[in-house]
Amino acid sequence: MRTDALILSAVFGYLGLLFLVAAWGDRRAAQGRSIINSPTVYALSIAVYCTAWTFYGSVGRAAQFGPSFLLIYLGPTLAMMLSPFIIRKMVRIAARQRLTSIADFISARYGKSAGLGALVALISLITITPYIALQLKAITVSHAVLISYPQSAESILYNERFWMDRSLWVALVLAVFIILFGTRHLDASERHEGMVAAIALESIVKLVAFLAVGLFVVFILFEGPGALFTQVAQTPALSQLMHLESVPGGATGWVGMLILAFLAFLTLPRQFQVLVVENIDERHLARASWLFPLYLLLINLFVIPIALAGLLLDAGDPDSFVLTLPLSAGLEGLPLLVFIGGLSAATGMVIVETIALSTMVSNQLIMPLLLRFKALHTDSKGGLARWLLRIRRVAIVLILLLGYLYHALIGDSYSLVTIGLVSFVGAAQFAPALIIGLYWRGATRLGAVYGLIGGFFMWSYTLLLPGFAQSGWLDSALLIEGPWGIGWLTPYALFGLEGWDIYTHSLLWSMFINVGLLVGISLFTRPTLLEQTQAALFTEALHPNLPTTSHRRGQTTQGALHELLARYLGLKAAQQVFSTRTQTLSTFQKDQPAADELIMRAEQALAGSLGNASARVLINSVVRGEALDIESLLNMLDITTQTLEYNRRLKQKSDELTRIGKDLQSANDRLRELDRLKDEFVAMVSHELRTPLTSIRAFAEILSGSQAVPEEKRQHFLHVMVLESQRLSRLIDEILDLARLESGRMTFDAKTLDLAALTDHSLEAIARLQEQRNVHLEVTILERPANVIGDPDRLEQIIINLLDNASKFADPADPHVLLRLYKQNQHIYLCVEDNGAGIEPSAREHVFEKFHQLQPGDTSTGGRPKGSGLGLPISRAIAVHLGGRLWVEDAQVLKGACFVLTLPEAEPNKGNPAP
Amino acid sequence: MMPSNSRYRERLLGLVTLALMLFCPPLLLVIDRLPSVSMGWLPLYLFCSWAFIIGLTAWLMEPTKRR
Numbered sequence: 008m009r010t011d012a013l014i015l016s017a018v019f020g021y022l023g024l025l026f027l028v029a030a031w032g033d034r035r036a037a038q039g040r041s042i043i044n045s046p047t048v049y050a051l052s053i054a055v056y057c058t059a060w061t062f063y064g065s066v067g068r069a070a071q072f073g074p075s076f077l078l079i080y081l082g083p084t085l086a087m088m089l090s091p092f093i094i095r096k097m098v099r100i101a102a103r104q105r106l107t108s109i110a111d112f113i114s115a116r117y118g119k120s121a122g123l124g125a126l127v128a129l130i131s132l133i134t135i136t137p138y139i140a141l142q143l144k145a146i147t148v149s150h151a152v153l154i155s156y157p158q159s160a161e162s163i164l165y166n167e168r169f170w171m172d173r174s175l176w177v178a179l180v181l182a183v184f185i186i187l188f189g190t191r192h193l194d195a196s197e198r199h200e201g202m203v204a205a206i207a208l209e210s211i212v213k214l215v216a217f218l219a220v221g222l223f224v225v226f227i228l229f230e231g232p233g234a235l236f237t238q239v240a241q242t243p244a245l246s247q248l249m250h251l252e253s254v255p256g257g258a259t260g261w262v263g264m265l266i267l268a269f270l271a272f273l274t275l276p277r278q279f280q281v282l283v284v285e286n287i288d289e290r291h292l293a294r295a296s297w298l299f300p301l302y303l304l305l306i307n308l309f310v311i312p313i314a315l316a317g318l319l320l321d322a323g324d325p326d327s328f329v330l331t332l333p334l335s336a337g338l339e340g341l342p343l344l345v346f347i348g349g350l351s352a353a354t355g356m357v358i359v360e361t362i363a364l365s366t367m368v369s370n371q372l373i374m375p376l377l378l379r380f381k382a383l384h385t386d387s388k389g390g391l392a393r394w395l396l397r398i399r400r401v402a403i404v405l406i407l408l409l410g411y412l413y414h415a416l417i418g419d420s421y422s423l424v425t426i427g428l429v430s431f432v433g434a435a436q437f438a439p440a441l442i443i444g445l446y447w448r449g450a451t452r453l454g455a456v457y458g459l460i461g462g463f464f465m466w467s468y469t470l471l472l473p474g475f476a477q478s479g480w481l482d483s484a485l486l487i488e489g490p491w492g493i494g495w496l497t498p499y500a501l502f503g504l505e506g507w508d509i510y511t512h513s514l515l516w517s518m519f520i521n522v523g524l525l526v527g528i529s530l531f532t533r534p535t536l537l538e539q540t541q542a543a544l545f546t547e548a549l550h551p552n553l554p555t556t557s558h559r560r561g562q563t564t565q566g567a568l569h570e571l572l573a574r575y576l577g578l579k580a581a582q583q584v585f586s587t588r589t590q591t592l593s594t595f596q597k598d599q600p601a602a603d604e605l606i607m608r609a610e611q612a613l614a615g616s617l618g619n620a621s622a623r624v625l626i627n628s629v630v631r632g633e634a635l636d637i638e639s640l641l642n643m644l645d646i647t648t649q650t651l652e653y654n655r656r657l658k659q660k661s662d663e664l665t666r667i668g669k670d671l672q673s674a675n676d677r678l679r680e681l682d683r684l685k686d687e688f689v690a691m692v693s694h695e696l697r698t699p700l701t702s703i704r705a706f707a708e709i710l711s712g713s714q715a716v717p718e719e720k721r722q723h724f725l726h727v728m729v730l731e732s733q734r735l736s737r738l739i740d741e742i743l744d745l746a747r748l749e750s751g752r753m754t755f756d757a758k759t760l761d762l763a764a765l766t767d768h769s770l771e772a773i774a775r776l777q778e779q780r781n782v783h784l785e786v787t788i789l790e791r792p793a794n795v796i797g798d799p800d801r802l803e804q805i806i807i808n809l810l811d812n813a814s815k816f817a818d819p820a821d822p823h824v825l826l827r828l829y830k831q832n833q834h835i836y837l838c839v840e841d842n843g844a845g846i847e848p849s850a851r852e853h854v855f856e857k858f859h860q861l862q863p864g865d866t867s868t869g870g871r872p873k874g875s876g877l878g879l880p881i882s883r884a885i886a887v888h889l890g891g892r893l894w895v896e897d898a899q900v901l902k903g904a905c906f907v908l909t910l911p912e913a914e915p916n917k918g919n920p921a922p
Numbered sequence: 923m924m925p926s927n928s929r930y931r932e933r934l935l936g937l938v939t940l941a942l943m944l945f946c947p948p949l950l951l952v953i954d955r956l957p958s959v960s961m962g963w964l965p966l967y968l969f970c971s972w973a974f975i976i977g978l979t980a981w982l983m984e985p986t987k988r989r
Contacts, residue, residue, distance in 0.1 A: 074965055081945050081972065088938050088979055091931075239961050249961045251954040258947040265945060297980035304972055311965050 032204030046294030051207035059145035059353035070325035073253030082268025105615035117452035118538030121620035128371035134433030139410035216348020221309020256508025263511025276363035370618030454529035462521030566597030840898035
C-alpha cells in the first residue's frame with residue numbers, strides 16, 4: 008500500500024495545494040481583501056521557525072541530550088515577550104525606510120553602506136545554504152524511511168542516483184513556487200501575501216501531524232502517559248535521561264543555548280523576513296507575542312514521550328522516531344501524514360529562506376556591482392527592473408541547487424548533521440550590529456564591519472573548521488592537539504576553556520570578539536553625517552515626534568527624478584511615486600525643482616526594490632549638493648525630547664496646582680460652614696439667654712414699679728424670678744461646659760469606677776424629682792460591678808440627663824421609664840427607655856445638635872419645649888471623650904425612645920477604686 | 923493597543939525577568955535535584971512554567987476593557 012506512486016502523489020498533491028493557497032492569497036491581496044491581515048496568521052507565519060530540524064531533530068536531540076531541545080524554543084519565547092521593545096522598533100524602521108532584508112537593515116543603520124550589506128549577505132549565504140541542504144536531506148531521508156521500512160533506509164540512500172532523489176524534484180517544484188509567488192513584484196517590501204498564506208497553512212499542517220503522532224504514541228501505543236512513564240521508570244538509563252546532567256555543558260550550556268536561540272530567532276534571515284518584512288500591522292505583534300510561544304509549546308508537547316517511547320521500543324535512528332514508531336505499529340495513513348508534516352516543515356523553511364537570501368543576493372551583492380557598469384544606466388525604460396527580477400529568479404534557482412548539491416555531495420558528513428545549531432551561531436553574529444545599533448547611537452559602520460568579520464572568523468574557527476575535521480576533510484588531530492600542536496588553540500577548547508558545550512563555547516568567543524570590536528572601534532571612529540542621521544533615525548524610531556519629512560537638502564528637477572525612476576523601476580512605478588493625494592501626474596512639470604518630500608519618496612521606492620545602498624547611489628547621481636540636514640534632525644529630536652520633558656513637568660505642576668486648589672476650595676467651604684454655624688450658635692445662645700432674662704426683668708419691673716402687688720402675687724413673682732435665674736445660670740454653665748468640651752479644655756478626672764454604683768447614686772439624686780413627676784421607674788442592673796474608666800461627675804451628669812429627658816418625654820398620662828445596665832462584647836451598655844412617642848429615625852441625629860429642641864409643633868412633645876437643647880450634645884461629647892458612644896434607637900420594651908450609652912469595659916483593679 | 927505607558931512597560935519587564943528566573947539554572951538545579959520516582963520533575967516543571975509565562979503574557983498583551 009505504501010507505494011512510491013502513492014507517496015509521490017501525496018507530496019506533489021500537497022505542493023499543488025500550496026500553489027492554490029498562495030495564488031488565492033495573492034488574488035485576495037490584489038483585490039484589497041487581504042487574508043493575512045490577521046495577528047493569528049502572522050503568528051502562524053512566524054512558526055516557519057520550526058523546520059524539519061524541529062520536526063525530526065527535536066526527538067533525536069531529546070533522545071540524546073534530554074531536555075536541552077526545549078531551549079531552542081524558550082529563547083524565541085523570551086524574544087517574543089520582548090517584542091514591544093525590539094521587534095516593534097525593527098518593524099517600524101523597516102516600514103519607514105522600505106528595508107527588505109536583514110542585510111538591507113544593517114546596511115541602512117550604518118549609513119546605507121553597500122559594503123556592510125554585501126558582507127551580511129555573504130555571511131548569510133555561507134551560514135544558511137547548508138541549513139537549506141539540511142531540509143532537503145530531511146525530505147530525502149524521511150522518504151527513504153517511509154519506502155524501505157522495515158529495512159534500513161541506508162541501502163536506498165547509497166544506491167540512488169541523484170536524479171532519482173525526491174528532494175531534487177521537490178527543490179525544483181519549490182523553485183517554481185518561489186519564483187511565482189516570491190518574485191512577482193519587484194518591490195520586495197510589497198509583501199508576498201500568497202507566500203505568507205501558504206506558510207501559515209504549512210505551520211498548521213506540521214503541528215497537526217506532530218500532535219497526531221504524539222497522541223498515537225502516548226495513548227494507543229502505550230495506553231496513556233502513566234503506562235509510558237512507568238516503563239521508563241523501570242529502565243534506569245532512561246530515567247536519568249531527562250535530568251540536567253544530560254544537557255551538554257550542564258548549567259553553562261543551558262544558559263548559552265538559551266541566549267543563542269534568543270539571538271538567532273531575531274537574526275535568522277527567514278525570521279527577519281516573516282517577523283519584520285512581511286509584517287502588515289505592528290499591532291499584530293501583541294497577539295503573536297503569546298500565540299507563537301503557545302505554538303512552540305504545543306509542537307514540543309509530545310517530543311519527550313515520543314523520544315522515550317522510541318528508546319524503549321528500540322525504534323532505530325532517534326531522528327526518525329516520529330516515522331518509525333507508527334510504521335512499527337503497522338499503520339499506513341499516519342506515517343504518510345507525518346511525512347507530509349515533515350515535508351511542510353522543510354518546504355516552509357526553504358521557501359522563506361530562499362526568498363530572503365535571493366533578495367539579499369540580488370540587492371546587496373549583484374546590484375551594487377551592476378551599478379558600476381555605465382552601460383546599464385543608459386538602458387531603456389524599466390530595463391533594470393526586468394534585469395533585477397531575472398537576477399532574483401536565477402539566484403533562487405542557484406541557492407536551491409547549491410543547497411541540493413551540498414546535501415547530495417556531503418550530505419552524510421558530520422558537518423551537515425550539526426548544521427542547524429552551527430547556522431544558529433553563524434546568524435547570531437548579526438545580533439550585535441543589529442541590536443546594539445538599535446539602541447546605541449554611537450555604533451559606527453567600521454565597528455560593525457570589523458565586529459562582523461571578527462565574529463564570523465571566530466565562528467568559522469570554533470565550529471566550521473572542527474566540523475570539517477570531523478567530516479574527515481582536515482586532519483582530526485586539529486581537534487585534539489590544536490593547529491601545529493599548539494594546545495591552547497584547540498578549536499573546541501580555545502585558550503584552555505575546556506568542558507564547555509561546543510556551541511556555547513563558540514558563542515562566547517565569537518560574541519566576545521564581535522561585541523568587543525563593534526564597541527571598541529565605534530568609540531574611536533567618527534561616523535559620517537549620513538551614518539549619524541541613520542543612527543538617530545534607528546535609535547529614536549519609537550520617538551513620538553520623529554520627523555518623517557525629508558532630511559535631505561538637495562536640488563534636482565522633477566523631470567530628472569522621473570526619468571531616473573522610469574529607467575530603473577519602469578514607468579508605472581514612477582507614476583505611482585509622482586501621483587499622491589496632493590499632486591497628480593498632470594501637475595508634474597519637468598523643469599520645476601523637485602520638493603524634498605518627492606526626492607524622499609523616490610529614494611524609498613528605489614530602496615524597496617534595489618536596496619537602500621543602491622538607492623542612495625542612484626539618487627545622488629541626479630541630486631546636486633547632497634547636504635544632509637543632520638543638524639536640524641538631531642536638533643529636532645533633542646528639542647522634542649526637551650519639550651516633552653518640559654511638558655511632563657508642566658503637567659505635573661498643573662496637576663499639583665489643581666489638587667491644591669481643590670483642597671483650598673474644600674477648606675474654604677468648611678470655614679464658611681463653621682462661620683454659619685457660629686452665627687447660628689450666637690443667635691441661639693442670645694435667644695436662650697434673653698428668654699429668662701426678659702421674664703426676670705419684667706417681674707422685677709412690676710415689683711419695683713408698683714406697690715399694689717398683693718403679697719401672694721409678689722411671692723409668686725419672686726419664685727419665678729429665682730427659677731428663671733437658676734435656669735439662666737444652668738444655661739450659662741452648660742454653654743461653658745460645651746465650649747470647654749469643644750475646645751478640648753475640659754479636664755477629666757478619669758479613673759476606673761463602677762458604673763452600676765454610679766447609676767445607683769444618680770437614681771437616688773433624681774428620685775425626688777421622679778416622684779414629683781409621678782414617673783414609674785424600673786431599673787435592671789445585670790452587671791455588677793460594671794467597671795469603666797471615666798470621670799464620675801461627668802458620667803453622673805450623663806445619666807441624670809438621660810433619666811431627666813426620659814421622664815420629661817414619657818407618656819404624660821402614665822409615665823414609665825426603664826433603665827437597663829448590662830455587658831456585651833467587652834462593653835458596658837446603659838439604656839434608658841421611655842414610653843413616649845419616640846423619635847423618628849430621620850430626626851435621631853438632630854437631637855444631638857446644639858439647641859435642637861423638639862419643637863412645639865411636634866406631636867411627640869405635647870406642644871412645649873422641654874430643655875435648653877444642650878444636654879444631649881454635652882452628654883455625647885463626654886461619652887466620645889471617654890471612648891464611648893451615645894445614640895438613640897427604638898425602645899425594645901417601652902416602645903418609646905431608647906438612649907444607649909456604651910463605654911469600654913475596664914480592668915477592675917486599674918486606677919482608683921470605684922466611688 | 924500596545925500601550926506605551928510606563929506601567930505596562932514595567933509589568934512586561936517584570937514578566938521577562940520572571941521568565942528568565944524560571945528558565946535558568948539556580949531554580950532549575952533545585953527542581954532537577956528533587957527526589958522523584960520516575961524520570962525527574964524537570965520536564966514537567968519546564969512545560970508548566972512555560973505555559974504559565976505564556977498565560978501571563980497573553981493577559982498582559984491582549985487589549986481588554988480592563989485597560
